Amino acid sequence: MIATRIARTVHVAAVAAVFAGAFAAAAAADDNVAGKGDKGRPEGIRGRQAVIKVSGEGRSTTAPDMAILQLSVVKDAKTAREALDANNKAMEDVLAALKQSGIAERDLQTSGFSIMPQYNYPQNNDGGNRPPELVGYQVVNGVSVRVRDLTKLGEVLDKSVTLGVNQGGGIEFTNDKPDAVITEARKAAVADAINKARVLAEAAGVSLGRLIEIAEQPDRPEPIPVARSMAKEFAADAVPVATGENAYNVTVNVTFAIEQ
Numbered sequence: 001m002i003a004t005r006i007a008r009t010v011h012v013a014a015v016a017a018v019f020a021g022a023f024a025a026a027a028a029a030d031d032n033v034a035g036k037g038d039k040g041r042p043e044g045i046r047g048r049q050a051v052i053k054v055s056g057e058g059r060s061t062t063a064p065d066m067a068i069l070q071l072s073v074v075k076d077a078k079t080a081r082e083a084l085d086a087n088n089k090a091m092e093d094v095l096a097a098l099k100q101s102g103i104a105e106r107d108l109q110t111s112g113f114s115i116m117p118q119y120n121y122p123q124n125n126d127g128g129n130r131p132p133e134l135v136g137y138q139v140v141n142g143v144s145v146r147v148r149d150l151t152k153l154g155e156v157l158d159k160s161v162t163l164g165v166n167q168g169g170g171i172e173f174t175n176d177k178p179d180a181v182i183t184e185a186r187k188a189a190v191a192d193a194i195n196k197a198r199v200l201a202e203a204a205g206v207s208l209g210r211l212i213e214i215a216e217q218p219d220r221p222e223p224i225p226v227a228r229s230m231a232k233e234f235a236a237d238a239v240p241v242a243t244g245e246n247a248y249n250v251t252v253n254v255t256f257a258i259e260q
Helices: 002-040 080-100 150-163 179-204
Strands: 051-062 066-077 108-120 133-147 167-174 207-216 224-226 245-259
Touching: 051 179, 066 080, 066 108, 066 150, 080 108, 080 133, 080 150, 133 150, 179 207, 179 245
Parallel strands: none
Antiparallel strands: 051 245, 066 133, 066 167, 108 133, 207 245, 224 245
């Protein structure tokens, strides 16, 4: 019995010694990490680099060299057939005149076509509504026209209306090949970003390091009309048109490293 008690006491003492050693090792490890400061941080935090992120904007302007017209012929008649025949005749005359004015086939494209019934909504004497009455049909035929010679733009508009165009969806001045202008806007955007980064670095008392990342915002630059004091001169009997200027804007996001 006494031998058994002695054995149990020795066993308990051994287990206690093992736990004491484990706790001591853990405490020593914590002290070691605390003493090393930043060196004891995880690898991801320890390797993080200070950076400057900026956005740069650039703009370049140029005179448009092409106009896109949205023209429509609208005809009403008692029957759909009559309305369609009248519309077809007017649109054929308009397209023929456009081609005679120098508009190429590739610059003429049908942009919409519809046949719509027209109703009359009579009222009863008591103020109520009676069933609608079909009174005719309306045919609308639209065409998109690219005018590459802007000196003929007023003439094209004038002839189109004379021959049957009685509804216009708008006019847009653009550039056939704006790549060179957009390139200038990109250069200006990058230069703007670099200048902003240098100002920020100087204000923070650090040095601008290497370029880490540069990216252009994904939207393709589109022309923005800009008023211009001088407009092109056209024939006296044509529709007066002012072409103005187009501006192409580009935005880039740039990241630089900081050298402390």
